[in-house]
Amino acid sequence: MEADIAVLVSPDFFETTHGQMDCRDCHGGVKFAKTRAEAHVGMEPLPSAAYAESVCAPCHQAITDTFATTLHAETRGVSSTEKALVLQRANPDAIEAVREGLTRNCDTCHVSGCGDCHVTRPQFNDGGFVQGHVFYKSPNSLNNCMGCHGSRIEKEYTGKGESAKTTLHADVHWSPNGMQCTVCHTAEWMHGGDVYDSRYEAPKAPKCTDCHAQDAAFTAVAMHAQHGTSESSVYLQCQVCHAQDYNNCTSCHVALDDNDLPYFTTESSGFDFNIGRNYMQSDTKPWDYIVVRHVPVDDGTFDFYGADGLTNLSAVPTWKYATPHSxxxxxxxxxxGCGSCHGNRDIFLTADDMAGLSADEVKANESVIISEIP
Amino acid sequence: MTPSDHLTHRIRLLAAALLVVGIMLAASGCSAEPLVADEGELTCIECHTDRDLLKADLEADPKPVKEKAESEGEG
Incomplete structure (x- = not known):
């Protein structure tokens, strides 16, 4: 984005509620000045990141009170030094090295404040006004959500992925009608209030059945009756039949460069599809089979910060429960028909898929792989 | 006290209150802010709604480039 457009305020902004306020009510700075440096003395470009409690809370307190509990603000399941899921794989004797890697590399990914979703593109993606400083209630999928969620969600949802096994197209929710992320990922969920360790444990997370009721019309489809309800002899997660191939990554390593800036390398990524056993069956995830995505964890992911960081790699599957947006x-x-899956070894995760993986990683996936193709 | 005396007394009280408020504002620094711009001075709005001005300013004094390390592969 051009630097001047990134900070150019639209005349429309002054017709809005926020546009009725003095710029300095939120940003500080100097009233009259001859130079940028003079004007910006004491100016805060991102007031919702710096002091939401004083500039946003007076009108939006219900949101600012709970926002700190959201994964967007805290990323606790991903990068928290106490709650990150990867800590389950950590060597207790090297856990501080893993925590340092989480802090220096993984924790750089979170929203900076309200503005990242409601005013500008995310600061993680260099920011810049989306609508000339006009505040918008619903974040825009392309400018806001996919500004960060680009490698899996954007590629899958907008049909940018490529698979060696099939031709992919955009998710039916995106094309032709461009269903925005916020239709399922509601403001009520995104603004927090519930505390949970991962997105899959969020009580307000969307379910297919929120819109697609398992009613008589649903079970009138023979395959739905066979596999789509809790009364079915074999119950499948909806994505088992209705997801196209999705992105899988391998071997992520994190480090700092010569200037102490964080970076990562992943060995490979590619679109594929695998059905696994539901290793995390519960009341909210009752299916017998689910789709599983390979996550790029590796026993050497945190080697830069100390050797043998993830010696407990077998603790959690590396082919994980997934909800592809495809x-x-x-x-x-x-x-x-039935023959697409039954007897088709290619779409099931089996011991063959473990070839070349370490003994620990093979063990990690014992509860997921399918020993006998249905 | 006649009605006229009463009114005079109230006006004096109001004047005293205004004087106290004025002193407090001056002490807080509010009165130091100019009400009109000197020649060559601009407001936030005058600059941030003028694309040509912003462009010229940023060309003359580019914003520092945010340093990022190069990653490889998909994150």
Whole structure:
């Protein structure tokens, strides 16, 4: 984005509620000045990041009170030095090295404040006004959400992925009608209030059945009756039939460069599809089979910060429960009838897929792999 | 006290209150802020709504580039 456009205020802004205020009410700075430096003395470019409690809370207190509990603000399941899921894989004797890696590398990814979703592109992605400083209630999928969620969600949802096994197209929710992320990922959820360790434990997380009721019309479809309800003899997560191939990554290593700036390398990534056993069956995830995505953890992920950081790699599967954003009515699992899946070794995660992986990683996935193709 | 005396007394009280408020504002620094711009001075709005002005200013004094390390692969 051009630097001047990034900070150019639209005349429309002054017609809005926020545009009725003095700029300095939120940003500080100097009333009259001859130079940028003079004007910006004491100026805060990101007031919602610096002091939301004084500038946003007077009108939006219900949101500012709970926002700190959201994963967008805290990323606790991903990078928290106490709650990150990867800590379950850590060597207790090297846990401080893993924590340092989480702090220096992984924790750089979170929203800076209200403005990242409601005024500018995310600061993680260099910011810049989306609508000339006009505040917008619903974040824009392309400018805001996908500014950060680019490698999996954007590629899957907008159909930018490529698979060696099939032709991919955009998620049916995105094309043709451009359903925005906020339709499912509601403000009520995004603004926090509930405390949970990962997005899959969020009580307000969306479910397919929020819109697609498992009613008589649903079970009138033979395959739904066979596999789509809790009464089915074999119950499948919706994505098992209706997800197209999705992104999988391997071997992420994090480090700092010569200037102490964080970076990562991943060995490979690619679109594929695998059905695994539901290793985390529960009342909210009752299915027998789920789709699983390979996450890029590796026993050497944190080697830069200390050797042998993740010696407990077998503690958690590396092929994990997934909710791909590549939904389609017709997929390579549905287009050929029963034979698309039954007897088709290619779409199931089996011991063959573990070839070349370490003994620890093979062990990690014992509860996921399918020993006998249905 | 006649009605006229009463009014005079109230006006004196109001004047005294205004004087106290004025002293407090002056002490807080509010009165130090100019009400009109000197020649060549601009407000936030005058600059941030003028694309040509912003462009010229940023060309003359570019914002520092945010340093980022290069990552490889997908995150």
């Amino acid at each position: 939904i389609s009515r017709v997929t390579r699992q549905t287009e050929g």
